[in-house]
Amino acid sequence: MSHKIIVPIGPYHPLQEEPEFFQLYVEGEKVVDIDIIIGYNHRGIEKLSESKHFDQVPFLVERICGICSSSHPYAYVLAVENILGGEFNIVPEKSLFIRTIIDELQRIHSHLLWLGLVGHFIGYNTVWMWAWKFREPVLDMFEMVTGNRNNYAMFKVGGVRRDIKDDDIPQIKKMLDELLPGIDLFHGAIMDDPIIKMRLKDVGRLTRQQAIEWAVVGPTARASGVNIDIRRDEPYGSSDRLDWKVIIEKDGDIFCKTVVRILELYESISLIRQCLDKMPKSGIIDADIKDIPVGEGIGRVEAPRGECFHYIVSDGTNRPLRHKIRSPSFMNVASDKVAAVGGTISDATLTLAAVDPCYCCTERVAVINKSDNSKIMNGWDLIKLSQDKTLKLKESYYGRSK
């Protein structure tokens, strides 16, 4: 006979940045099942987007998630440009490079952030502090190029909003150079430290077959040996003109996920350097698009967490008729069901964090399945039930009038 115990984590928990509610079903130390309840961050962005002008939507969708705040507008403008005839046909040459620079800078900042949080989760607070320290120059670069540390407002249909000044380019290159020793430090620490290796190896493993079955995307899939990367499979920006490689590891445990992300940092720095070198010195950055014709389009972008997908239907007016968003975490979070189950409860939070979940992106309206009459109750609900029962007893004893 099994003794299933439910361990509730959240919605407000010191380990979590965002409100989400995990229920771990445990037998002793072992996790036997996991349930995730979301909806604490849902803001109805798809619906809001249908009430906004095509030019206003990028500002809205970059507030889906603060960490991938260039991937969502990029995927959106790609979807609209798909209706207009494709990114490569309408967007000016220089804009393609600027778009890739912003996209890759964001990948560096997101991966460093994740690295810090994982360090925090396994008890290496020094890793957390160092990773976030090295992340600051990336935010400075963003501030230099776009004027804001987060929420860059760079993307618009048919181009970008701001140019990268020629005076800034040497400074950006210098900051990228200064970033490298920090990443080398992490690379060395993860590869050589025996404790980190013991802690992360064979934890939260997702085999290649499971990765394909659960349709995971991004670094989570690449760590399991699935060879996918939207930048290569369906090139956008200037990624097809640059020299880089897709990082793939075989084992699918958290160690591999960490290695993939660290090696991707090097690739991203190299991509930005190449972009800065190959970018045309002058030229327009905006194609000045006025009207969006009738049609439907999709946009796919390799966000730091995986494939970010936007779908737009236009009916010829100045607003999207339908805007569908599928963020990478939506696919990755579900894989916790196989990755976290079977492990110990002390590894559970690490496994949940290893896919780099972003619940702001993933938020849906939670609909409770009425068919099996199950309901989630907390202490207050139970007290309420008890009070209701007393009330009913009182009513039946004294009669309705009392």
Added chain:
Amino acid sequence: MDIRSKALTKSIWVFHMSVGSCNNCDIEILDCFTPRHDIERFGIQLIGSVRHADALLITGAMNKKAIVRMKKVYEQTAKPCVVVACGICACSQHMFRDSYNVGEPLDKILPVDLYIPGCPPKPEAIISGILQLVNKMKKGK
């Protein structure tokens, strides 16, 4: 100024809470505690339990599902406590005002002591805001 309010101004322990935010404010709040900004030099610390908190740092556009939880967390906080609306979403709900899943603004639900606007506010702005509040409290206002 009674002794409890005076004690509140010494070293503020902060509980951070996201009520339907986009993560940006939350990251900038965490950023305050990392080496460049290091808000701990003022004795301000991020803590895990709301029972120890002197200040609630609330971000986000007031999601209807999360408001219920937020009220409960506020009830559990030891009083007197300071409520800080961090980010323009918490101040005025920003562009999510018209959404179907967003409830009342924060200042109609809880008494707000400090508004820090910005999308997201820079760590410098957050630090400056909290210090201004502390100085104001020290003067007994």
